[in-house]
Amino acid sequence: MSLMGCSGTAPRTNAPKASESASASASASPSASASASPTAGALTEPGADRRLGETATVEWTPKEGIDGKLSITVDKLESTSYKQTFSGWKLDEATLARAPYFVRATIENAGDTDLGGYDAPLWGLDDEGSLVEAAAFKEPFKPCAVKTLPKPFAPGASVDICLVMLVPDQGKLVGVSFRPYEEFDPITWQGDLTPYAAPKASRSPSASSTS
Numbered sequence: 001m002s003l004m005g006c007s008g009t010a011p012r013t014n015a016p017k018a019s020e021s022a023s024a025s026a027s028a029s030p031s032a033s034a035s036a037s038p039t040a041g042a043l044t045e046p047g048a049d050r051r052l053g054e055t056a057t058v059e060w061t062p063k064e065g066i067d068g069k070l071s072i073t074v075d076k077l078e079s080t081s082y083k084q085t086f087s088g089w090k091l092d093e094a095t096l097a098r099a100p101y102f103v104r105a106t107i108e109n110a111g112d113t114d115l116g117g118y119d120a121p122l123w124g125l126d127d128e129g130s131l132v133e134a135a136a137f138k139e140p141f142k143p144c145a146v147k148t149l150p151k152p153f154a155p156g157a158s159v160d161i162c163l164v165m166l167v168p169d170q171g172k173l174v175g176v177s178f179r180p181y182e183e184f185d186p187i188t189w190q191g192d193l194t195p196y197a198a199p200k201a202s203r204s205p206s207a208s209s210t211s
Helices: none
Strands: 049-051 055-063 066-079 099-109 123-126 158-167 173-178 187-190 193-195
Touching (some): 066 173, 123 158
Parallel strands (some): 066 193
Antiparallel strands (some): 055 066, 066 099, 123 173, 173 187
């Protein structure tokens, strides 16, 4: 398995410039005040501030001719470490100079267009005010697996996604931004970081034996 540069699989129309992309070879050996709540279904004004757990409804054109509408709820910003969640990966110095974070969000297709197969249109925001693009992986990354909207992603469908943000210079992730093109006044979510906790392994029921 390998970690690729921070690039999306689908084109972003006039996407803003992100901070310098991460370059990492990875091999597996065992490897901010909130705006008023919007009316349901109404579009969120550009420039709006949201707290974690709040929803913004936005128009989104992932490529020319594809016009969609999403309801996005950023649920959680998680702090982690390479030791905790990248165990078994061989990471280069450029990657290790960055601080890893996870962004967890819920996205609903609130429009009339199938948006399956496109990357979630969210950017990290660091404490220097720079945008950070989500990292891409050649293989599933179990601690934070779902970056791309599933195929199909029909009107009314909803999905929980997770994005890996590698913040340059061991910086801090302070928020998440919806900014589909450079001139757009971004909609931003901010809130407290939550330490990553690995899911507990499910136990199989134990059988009682009698002699």
